[in-house]
Amino acid sequence: MFDSIGWGEIVVLALAALFIFGPERLPHLARDAAAGLKKVREAITGVRAQVDESLGDDLAGLRDLDLRKYHPKTFIRSQLFDDDAPPVRRGDSGTPGQAAGATAASLVKPASRPAVVAHDRSTPPPFDVDAT
Numbered sequence: 295m296f297d298s299i300g301w302g303e304i305v306v307l308a309l310a311a312l313f314i315f316g317p318e319r320l321p322h323l324a325r326d327a328a329a330g331l332k333k334v335r336e337a338i339t340g341v342r343a344q345v346d347e348s349l350g351d352d353l354a355g356l357r358d359l360d361l362r363k364y365h366p367k368t369f370i371r372s373q374l375f376d377d378d379a380p381p382v383r384r385g386d387s388g389t390p391g392q393a394a395g396a397t398a399a400s401l402v403k404p405a406s407r408p409a410v411v412a413h414d415r416s417t418p419p420p421f422d423v424d425a426t
Contacts, residue, residue, distance in 0.1 A: 315323055346353060362368060 311323075312320055349356065363372070
């Protein structure tokens with residue numbers, strides 16, 4: 295939490311607190327701050343215990359969960375652009391000309407993709423005034 299604060303900054307903050315609050319009030323403020331920090335730690339421990347109790351064994355699976363793949367942009371990109379597995383025909387025992395050890399995956403023809411049309415770079419793309 296305090297990775298960017300060096301010892302020099304801590305000394306300056308301590309001296310500033312000493313000048314602002316005075317030597318009489320500073321020990322009481324430090325004691326109150328320590329008690330508040332202890333309460334915060336106890337509250338965090340209680341929340342962790344409740345989460346462990348309610349989730350039980352599922353918590354270990356949630357810790358290994360990669361949330362980046364559920365980001366809307368990543369999720370939509372994977373749904374649109376990832377190739378699906380080719381369909382497998384069921385119940386097809388093959389044709390007489392095939393080898394006896396042929397699998398169902400080898401019987402499936404690869405899906406044909408539409409040809410990519412090259413665009414002429416000298417002509418501007420179509421522009422619809424009403425759409426913009």
